[in-house]
Structures are given as C-alpha cells and as structure tokens.
Amino acid sequence: MWRQLLALSAKDLKLELRRPYVAAAVLLYAIGGSFVVYLALRLGLAPLSDAAWNALLWVIVAFAALQAAARGFAELEGGAFYFYYSLASPQAVILSKMLVNSLITSLQAGATALCFGLLLGWPVEDPVSFGLLLVLAGPSLGFPLTLVGGIASRTGSAGILLPVMGLPLLVAVVLQLLDLSAASLLGPVGWEHTAWRYLLVIDGMALGLSYLLFPYLWRS
C-alpha cells in the first residue's frame, strides 16, 4: 500500500505541475482575494485592524481549501474511476489525495499570507508560529475536506454539496487557526496554547476516519 500511496501522490503532483495554469491559479486566487479585500476596505483611506486582517486571511484560505478539495476528485469521474478502482487500494487513493490536497492548501495559505503582507500590511509578531500555522493549515483544512470532497463527488452534484457539507465541518478548525494566528499577531505563541493540541487531534481524527471510511465510499 505504501508503494501505491507514493505512486499515486507522485502522479497527482506531476499532473498538477504539468499544468502550468494550476500554479498560476493558486497565485491568482491569492492575489485576487487580497486585492478584493484591499479595494473593499478602501485601505488607502483607513487602516485595517489586526483582528480584521486575521479573519479575512483565514476566510480566504478556507475557501481556497474548498476549491482545492473540489478539484481533487474531479478527475475520478467516469471511466477513470473504474481504472483506479481496479488498480489501487482505496486507502492509498484517499491518503494520496489528502497528501496532495494538504500540500496545495499549505501553498495556497502561504501565497495568500504573502499577498496580504504586500497589500494589507504585515502585523505578524511571531513569524515562526505563524509560518508553522500556514503549513498546518494544509492538513487541518485539507484532511476533512478531502473526505467530504470524496462524498460530494459521488453525489453527482458536487458543486452544491461540497461547500454545504464542508464549511460547517471546517468551522472548528478555522476557529483554532484563527485563535493561534491572532496570538501570533500579538507576540510569541507558546506550545502551551491548547489550540495546537486541538488542531493536531482534529488532524489525526480526520486522517483515521478517512482511512476507515473511504473504502465504503469507494465501493458505492
């Protein structure tokens, strides 16, 4: 299974890399999102509070993660589905999707933070924790969304159902990310902050449940 997992992840990554518009889309989404905020808040006229900076950043990152999850299973429609079904174990499929999704989401979070820094100011006081948080955003948002993306892709109306099912499930994660990020804007964030542990627990739970439950989706 590990070989399948590696092969599938490498395949997905190669596919993403060979389509140059994917990287461009990640960047453009970040720039677009930040610029909309910049324009909407008339930032030339009034400064943006740290709390608003924080909230807007994570809302944009959460929506980016939703998009990434929607893309992950799009290629598994129709004939391709049966092809993979006959070749790979379901666990390898879901784990590879989770890996790639969280990688893309981490990149997206980083790109968005960068654009926010350029356009809206850089209030971060603890760059190490903040950077770690951007990396952790990948699995924390990507893991639950990958399974939900898998469910949505089997319904036939994924476009409608993914946000409906995904957003409420994400709230718990986004709240922890917001808490930690807000703390990193104020000063150094210690490991004793409970939200770290909570994020890791959610990630582990999403990983374990996806591993156990995806085979049932795969067979449906």
Added chain:
Amino acid sequence: MAIVKERSWLRRNWWKVLAVLLLAYVLPAALLLPAPRLAILNETIRNLHFHVSMWFGMVLLLTGACVYSIIYLKKGAARLDAWAAELSNAGFLLGILGLLTGMIWANWTWGEPWSGDAKQNNTAIALLIYAAYLILRAAVPDPLRRARLAAVFNIFAYATLVPLLFIIPRMSPDSLHPGVGGNPGFDAYDLDSRLRVVFYPAVIGWTLLALWLANLRVRTRQLENI
C-alpha cells in the same frame, strides 16, 4: 420488500406510555415544583427541564444515529439506514427546540437572545452540520448510494460534534453559561434534589418522545418501500 419485524422492545407500547406519563408529570412539575433560588438565574432555572434535558436527548439520539450508521456500513440493511436518518431528524428537531428554549432563557438572563457565547455558536455550527446531512440525503436519488454516503458523512459529523459541544466550549473560560466563570450553575453542587426529581424524568421523557417519533417515521418508510 417485506416489513422487517422489530424483535426488540421497540414494538411494545410500554415505553410510549412511559414517555407520555413522564412528560405529563414533567410539564407541570417543571413549572410548579419548588426550585432553588440562585442569583441571576432565579425562576429561569426551570428552563433546565426543557433546554438542558432536550439537549441531553439530542446527544443521545445523535449518538444512536451514529451507531446505526456504523452498523449500516457493516451490514447494509435499509432498515438500519432508515433508523440512522430518522434518529438524526428527531435529534435535529430536539436540537432546534433546545436552541430556541435556550434563546428565550438567554433573553431574560443575559439580556439578549444571542450573545455569541461559545456554546451558542458551536451549537449553531453543530446544527448546520446536521442540516448538511439532511441536504445530502435529499440530494442523492439512488437509495443505496444515498444510504452509504449519508452513513459516512454521519460518522464524520458525529466525530466533529463531540469536540464542538464538549471540548471547545470548555476551553474558553469566559462562557456565559451557568457553571462557568463564576456564574451559578447546575453542576454537582448546585443541582440539588429538588431539580433532580424533575430533570432526570425530563431527559428520559423527551428522549423517549423523540424516539417514538423516529420509530413512527421509520415504520412509515418501511410501508412506503413495500
């Protein structure tokens, strides 16, 4: 498809009679029996028998729905899926009622129906997750696929519900809810015997009533599938 006979006590009537008797006792008792006088809460402590006990019922029913979803994935009988769906429906109804009774209570004690308290917010999220479950069920026309997708989502939803309701609210020390941050509460010391004699029957009564509702709807589904 033949009607699958419930071999269990669900086919019997005694628990339905019990639900009616308990609630017939709870409704007047909750409003009339003596209640402890606590600062801030005063008479509103009687809401314990509606708001808190309905949410106990909700958690019990949603736990049952999750268990049925797990068994459905193992065994795959349509009856199990019907139970998972209807227990979720009934739990969702209790959740809405619990939210509404809580808001009425909050309007008197906190001065406004919605104060952005951690428990309020997380409950709203939990209800959104279960609303998504109901939408998912409505969106998939094929019954077998619907059952399977819904079971997977339901297990995931329940795994998210537990931290939302029981862990995150306890992490924030400044909740307005009784028992937290210096507010008088219903914890082991405050929940005295005058409240217990109504509270526990209320929990059982609301749960059984919702279970009855779910049971009727499961049987309706089975009739529709013949």
